[in-house]
Amino acid sequence: AGGHKILLFSQFTSMLDVIERRLKTERILYYRLDGSTKSEQRTRLVNAFNENKVPVFLISLKAGGTGLNLTGADIVIHYDPWWNAAAQNQATDRAHRIGQKHTVTVYKLIARHTxxxxxxxxxxxxxxxxxxxxxxxxxxxxxxxxxxxxxxxx
Missing domain, CATH: 1.10.287 (Helix Hairpins)
Structure with a gap:
């Protein structure tokens, strides 16, 4: 509702499946990139996300760690942490690229006692x-x- 563009990373594609079902229920447009996404499709998805108003990009942490330029985003959400912070930092860096015109806010979702x-x-x-x-x-x-x-x- 706030007009933000969100990169949502999870290390589990099964978690992305759950989030994807909820986005469909709420009629929120999104893209999804995971290890099964073909290279030419990756490029099309990235370009489309950066150029249009689709607000959410679901990305598996491993598939989204390198080679993506997602300057259309202004929010990065790490749905679940990975033991190696460098992998998360690489994913966050997808939004911090030359051409970024927005302030990018990063959220890590951490449940207490887990x-x-x-x-x-x-x-x-x-x-x-x-x-x-x-x-x-x-x-x-x-x-x-x-x-x-x-x-x-x-």
Whole structure:
């Protein structure tokens, strides 16, 4: 209703199936891209989404991680988190391309007391460790305790 154009990513095509059924029920127009989408169809879908008023693009995380320029979007939704934040960041970057004219808002849907919450914590721990390694002061394996490693892998 707000005139937004949304990229909705899920790591599960079965979840995209559920969302797709709901969009049909609500009569909301959408496109869908997943691993079964042929290369020439991908290009047509991307161009159509960027050029017309269809408000939603459902994309499987793995299929949408690379090679797409979706500057028509101004909202990115990660319906479920993937343990590797880089995959989510690549997907988000589909909207942050040369030619983007909108402010892009990114949402991660995380339910309290679920596996998603634990995955988000794992992502944050991995990022903190990476930041320490890449910072000027750095960190070496000798500075990591057994508890640090167990927390990262937990």
């Amino acid at each position: 596996i998603e919450e634990k995955i988000l914590e794992l992502q944050e721990n991995k990022k903190a460790l990476s930041d320490q390694i890449l910072s000027e002061e750095g960190v070496t394996a000798s500075h990591l305790t057994k508890e640090d490693l167990l927390q990262i892998l937990q």
